[in-house]
Amino acid sequence: MPNPINISVVLLESNTQIKNKILKAITEDLNRLIPPVMNRIEARIRAATFIFFQQTETYYSLVNGELAGHFGIPSINRQHNIDTILKTIANNMEVEYEVARQRAGQIKGGITVRVLMRDFSDLFGLPQATIITKNGDLLDWLRWLLAAGDKIIIKEWDIDLGIGEGRSGMGVMVPSTAGAWRVPPEFAGTITNNWLTRALSDNANRYLSIIQTIIEDELKRI
Numbered sequence: 001m002p003n004p005i006n007i008s009v010v011l012l013e014s015n016t017q018i019k020n021k022i023l024k025a026i027t028e029d030l031n032r033l034i035p036p037v038m039n040r041i042e043a044r045i046r047a048a049t050f051i052f053f054q055q056t057e058t059y060y061s062l063v064n065g066e067l068a069g070h071f072g073i074p075s076i077n078r079q080h081n082i083d084t085i086l087k088t089i090a091n092n093m094e095v096e097y098e099v100a101r102q103r104a105g106q107i108k109g110g111i112t113v114r115v116l117m118r119d120f121s122d123l124f125g126l127p128q129a130t131i132i133t134k135n136g137d138l139l140d141w142l143r144w145l146l147a148a149g150d151k152i153i154i155k156e157w158d159i160d161l162g163i164g165e166g167r168s169g170m171g172v173m174v175p176s177t178a179g180a181w182r183v184p185p186e187f188a189g190t191i192t193n194n195w196l197t198r199a200l201s202d203n204a205n206r207y208l209s210i211i212q213t214i215i216e217d218e219l220k221r222i
Helices: 015-033 035-054 057-064 066-071 078-092 141-147 195-202 204-220
Strands: 094-103 106-114 154-161 171-181
Touching (some): 015 035, 015 094, 015 106, 035 078, 035 094, 035 106, 035 195, 035 204, 057 066, 066 154, 066 171, 106 204, 195 204
Antiparallel strands (some): 154 171
16 A cells, blocks of 8 residues: 655745735725726616615605605605605715725725715705695795604694595694694604614615625626
């Protein structure tokens, strides 16, 4: 029986040198592969973000539920108008690629996604964000939803929700000396904690997974 052959492997480079070479190769691949497909990645992330906000309880309530009645959002083109607000968010997103660089044993850079403007000024300025009543009163409904919190907005009036009533077909405001109207507490929000910010913070892993899937899918097509 032949004698076993002993084989020994001697690494000529340290673990740190090997790690740096691997990181260098990954960095070069990122900078080579991602920029040519960034337009497609950006378009898909914008479209996915629009759908992401559509899949929230607040959206459903605005389109065909309690909030439509509370705010008196007209039934004509209601979903289209709410979708216009979401499309504005998607269109104003920043999806950028920062050249990847190897620093201190890590890869810095890559794709950055910024979703919402801090003051929501792009949304509050939309015609769909307000309603003008027959009496000429301006109802700043989107600002109330996103920034008014639980403060009283209309004193001595309350909402009477009922199918087929009012501008929305969902309810009307009625005098109430003992009552007052405010955004329903389950939907109320402040400038830093509202429908849109909560959708992202409460579902951060799902949103990041959506983005990751888009990027991986685009890279597979190369």
